[in-house]
Amino acid sequence: MSSTAKSGRQPVASKKATASKTGKTAKPGVREQNAQATRDSILRAATKVFAKHGYDGGSVEKISTAAKSYDRMIYYYFGSKEGLYIEVLEGIYRRMNEAESRLALDVAQPxxxxxxxxxxVLDYYRKHPEFITLLNTENLHKGKHIAKSLRAREYSSPAIAILGEIMQNGVAQKLFRDDLQTRDVYLLIASLGYFYLSNRYTLSAFLGDNLEAPDALAHWEGFVLDTVLRTVTR
Amino acid sequence: MSSTAKSGRQPVASKKATASKTGKTAKPGVREQNAQATRDSILRAATKVFAKHGYDGGSVEKISTAAKSYDRMIYYYFGSKEGLYIEVLEGIYRRMNEAESRLALDVAQPxxxxxxxxxxVLDYYRKHPEFITLLNTENLHKGKHIAKSLRAREYSSPAIAILGEIMQNGVAQKLFRDDLQTRDVYLLIASLGYFYLSNRYTLSAFLGDNLEAPDALAHWEGFVLDTVLRTVTR
Amino acid sequence: MSSTAKSGRQPVASKKATASKTGKTAKPGVREQNAQATRDSILRAATKVFAKHGYDGGSVEKISTAAKSYDRMIYYYFGSKEGLYIEVLEGIYRRMNEAESRLALDVAQPxxxxxxxxxxVLDYYRKHPEFITLLNTENLHKGKHIAKSLRAREYSSPAIAILGEIMQNGVAQKLFRDDLQTRDVYLLIASLGYFYLSNRYTLSAFLGDNLEAPDALAHWEGFVLDTVLRTVTR
Amino acid sequence: MSSTAKSGRQPVASKKATASKTGKTAKPGVREQNAQATRDSILRAATKVFAKHGYDGGSVEKISTAAKSYDRMIYYYFGSKEGLYIEVLEGIYRRMNEAESRLALDVAQPxxxxxxxxxxVLDYYRKHPEFITLLNTENLHKGKHIAKSLRAREYSSPAIAILGEIMQNGVAQKLFRDDLQTRDVYLLIASLGYFYLSNRYTLSAFLGDNLEAPDALAHWEGFVLDTVLRTVTR
DNA sequence: CATGAATGAGCTTTCATTCAT
DNA sequence: CATGAATGAAAGCTCATTCAT
Known part of the structure; x- marks a missing residue:
């Protein structure tokens, strides 16, 4: 590379003429020497990159660069781009699940x-936009990657289970309708939380540009709370 | 004029020796010579390909092959891959709009x-899955392509306008609540219709695989109708 | 093409929706209907484009666009890109020659x-930078195009001939040395006029940026006059 | 880690069916793995190819083939075609400079x-025709590449500096005129050496074909020596 | 004659992946 | 384990040129 032209990666040579201060040139990366850290770093970078650019748009190089690592390491730890992507998916599901299970709910107060x-739910989607774009990307691919993951399936039930308990209690206390399926209520909540954020850019071209403004978000939360309760209660 | 190079019908010659890099030879060989048909064919193919593979995954070659045309023609008619993509977006918006305007509604019967x-809405989403994936793709890109389209913006208002009229009539007839914004009702309907289909593959890994079954769809439609009406009516 | 994205050529369609004012759309170019004008326009455009971008860098499309004509016309009138280029070369030689022959010289006053x-010479080079870059381009190609032109050769002798007469008179009048070849004097003048301008960009990186300033040019002219006369006179 | 995609040694598979667009298959097959050698080889090849075909005419493929390497490597080491070209320019300047500094001159004998x-100078131009065509190419581009190089600028002063010393001594010894600028003398020498060779192909079409013959070169050298000395001495 | 659509080879660049130390 | 060099296919785009009215 020339001294001034921009480029992706700076390999060897180039500035050999300039008198190097450090005799031994210990620069190149301090040799991370920490397997787990490298692995995590790649995984984190990949989550970001795939979330931003999709699967095809998220190149191995972008990821390894963002992780301050090397392409090679991706293959070392994850076997392939797809393998890495699958782990990314597992990760977002797992974290969502963990967050949910940290919710201290009193189901007796439905x-x-x-x-x-x-x-x-609304909060989680808002704070984890990568969750949304990664799920969209996976749905673009008809869920073929998540289908390859055994682990992902484990993360499904809890979310529904909790809501089921709440519903049961609500019905028992004659607060909630008894003709509703938990799954539908779950989908209702998810739909309202997800769509608003997922499609905010194209919606903005439609409706005006305030969907992400704090008061707009608050207004929507109010509407969702109202709508769901109106649907669920007797 | 030059003495040696004016004939104008020399048979190309020149670089025949060079090993050709590109394959894709032969083709029936009857130059179609039909501008509009070629253009439309490319646009149709592009809609399919981008809907299936996203923007990055939808290669120019895939499109030109599907259109039984040539890469070159895409640049001839659309200037760039992005230009083509923008027209694709404009197309799905336009068609959605046209379909909606064909709806014969009696707003006096809110x-x-x-x-x-x-x-x-539910029907349109179901019958036009490309509408969903293309919008998701565009949202992945933060709406940057649709922002470049002047035309797309025109297609926004009508959808809301119709719903607004219905709401107005409903309120006037004391059937509907008067504290709702049209926009929120619009989002409510769109959310429930969109999310269910958009995320059906990842939802399937969660909930079981029947979301696309006719009775599942019918059930969901019932739930949506019920929920929206419950929200809107007094 | 999308309405806003930039592109080279605007073919068909695009703005069909907008109500066209002129019923018959007589726009596309007024049908030049003037063979010679079209031909000249292409030739002029080609001279500019080849002068600016060289032979390989000067694409047929750039030329036809600059000429407000069509690629096809280039083949119609010139047979090939090379044929057009050869005519361009012939043109710059011819015009140089014509200009020189318009010089009213009194060879009796050597x-x-x-x-x-x-x-x-200095003036002509300065006012016709395309002359310089086209000759450089042709020399890059080892003169293979000019070799194909019969006409070009005709333009050579006059320049030397005139100088020969001057030299002869100068020698006869005992003003000039008698041991010089006209050709060498010709090369001396051309060298000093040509190099300074031809290489002004790389020289600027070397010497400072004033080579094209009026006073710099005037200074150089003085130096050249002095040097040539010093060389030629006794 | 994912259960299905971690092996890391899967044999690629995937897109085997797709008709491959690029040829250039096979190669002895013994990965060279020698960074500096590869880099140098590319740089050498690029110097030749750019010198022969210009910037636009010098394709990446021509270069990589001549270097017995791969297109990809050019981007690996130089970032872009332009980056490579800039290094080529830096190289010819550097080598010219080095050669000049190897000249053992006794400035006391002006x-x-x-x-x-x-x-x-005459000798260097003759032996390094690539120096001439590359500078011409760079001037065609108005020096925009060399302007991006920080390094290139360093190579400028020495050439002039040496000549300046000689001039100073010559003036001090009353051998040389004292009203001359070093820069002009430098340009005089360069012009006479450069133009003759740079334009030899078009000049040949003009003057006859012997410019490169040994005796023609010798004659020109004599003329240049005589002319410069005549200009410089009192 | 002029116009514009079509063609296929070529271009620069980037991709995912593997080899060598 | 880490690092970096190598590889070949494919990407988006442009080229000169020809066919069809």
Missing amino acids: LEALRAVIRF | LEALRAVIRF | LEALRAVIRF | LEALRAVIRF
Whole structure:
């Protein structure tokens, strides 16, 4: 590379003429020497890159650069781009699940609990935009990667299970309708939380540009709370 | 004029020796010479390909092959891959808009009209899966392509406008609540119609695989109708 | 093409929706209908484009666009890109020759005549930068195109012939040395006029950036006049 | 880690079916794995190819083939075609500079030293035709690449500096005129050496074909020596 | 004659992946 | 384990040129 032209990676040579200060040139990366750290770093970088550019748009080089590592390491730790992508998917599911299980809910208070669940879902989507784009990307691919993961399936049930308990209690307390399926309520909440954020850019071209403004978000949360409760309660 | 190089019908010659890099030889060989047909064919193919593979995954070659044309023609008619993609986006918006305007609604019957709108939206999404994946793709890119289109913006208002009229009538007839924004109702309907289909593959890994089954779709439609009406009516 | 994205050529369609004011759309170019004009326009455009971008860098499309014509016309009138290039070369030689023959010299006044020739050469190079870059381009190609032109050769002798006469008179009048070849004097003048301008960009990186400033040019002209006369006179 | 995609040694598979677009298969097959050698080989090949075909005419493929390497390596080491070209320019300047600094001159003998410099310049141009065509190419591009190189600028001053010393001594010894600028003398020498060779192909079409013959070169060297000395001495 | 659509080879660049130390 | 060099296919785009009205 020339001294001034921009380029991706700086390999060897180039500035050999300039008198190097350090005799031994210990620069190249301090030799990370920490397997787990390298692995995690790649995984984190990959989550970001895939979330931003999709599967095809997320190149191995972008990831390894973002992870301050090397392409080679991706193959070393994850076997292939696809393998890495699958682990990324597993990761976002796992973290979502963990966050949900940290929710301290009193299912004996179904109204409050339901409100808390709704708020949690909306909040989680807002704070984890990568969750949304990665799921969209995976759906573009018809879920073929997640299908290859055994682990991902484990993360499914808990979310529904909690909501099921709340519903049961609500029905028992005659607060909630008894003709609703937990799954539908789950989808209702997810739909309202997800779509608003997932499609905010194209919606902006439609409706005006305020969807992400704090008051707009608050307004939407109010609407969602109202709508779900109106649907669920008797 | 030059003495040696004016004939104008020399048979190319020149670089025949060079090993040809590109394959894709032969083709029936009858120059079609039909501008509009070629253009349309490319646009149709591009819609399919981008819908299936996303922007990065949808290669120019895939498109030109599907259109039974040549890479070159894409640049001839659309200037660039991005230019083509933008026209694809404009197309799906336009068609959605046209379909909606073909809806014969009696806004004086707000309940019926609202039900019709809901059914239309759900139906349209179901019958046009490319609409969903293309919008998701565009949102992955933060709407940067649609932002470049002047045309796309025109297609926004009508959808909301119709719903607004229905709402107005409903309120006037004391059937609907008067504290709702049209926009929120629009988002409610769109969310419930969109998310269910958009995320059906990852949801399947979660909930079981029947989301696309006819009875599952019918059940969901029932739930959506019920939920929206419950939200909107007094 | 999308409405906003930039592109080279605007073919068909695009703005069909917009109500066209002129019913018959007589726009596309007024149908030039003038063979010679088209031909000349292409030739002029080609001279500019080849002068600016060289032979390989000067694409047929750039030329036809600059000429407000069509690629096809280039083949119609010139047979090939090379044919057009050869005519361009012939043109710059011819015009140089014509300009030189318009010089009204009194060879009986050899000192004055020589000064006039020098000034003419320097002036011509300065006013016709395309002459320089086209010759450089042709020399890059080892003169293989000019070799194909019968006409070009005709333009050679006059330049030397005139200088020969001046030299002869100068020698006869005992003003000039008698041991010089006309050819060498010709090369001396050409070298000093050509190199300074031809290489002004790389020289600027070397010497500072004032080579094209009026006073710098004037200074150089003075130096050249002095040097040539010093060389030629006794 | 994923259960299905971690092996890391899967034999590629995937897109085997797709008709491959690029040829250039096979190669002895023994990965060379020698960074500096590869880099140098590319740089050498690029110097030749750019010198022969210009910037636009010098394709990446021509270069990589001549270097017995791969297109990809050019981007690996030089970032882009332009980056490679800039390094090529830096190289020819550097080598010219080094050669000049190897000239053992006795500036106390200004006449001899000046003659040596002239002979060196003429000789260097003759032996390094790539120097000439590359500079011409760079000037066609208005020096925009060299302007991007920080390094290139360093190579400028020495050439002038040496000549300056000679001039100073010559003036001090009353051998040389004292009203001359070093820069002009430098340009005089360079012009006479450069133009003759740079334009030899078009000149041949003009003057006859013997410019490169040994005796023609010798004659020109004599003329240049005589002319410069005549200009410089009192 | 002029216009514009079509063609296929070529271009620069980037991709995922593997080899060598 | 880490590092970096190598590889070949494919990407998006442009080229000169020809066919069809």
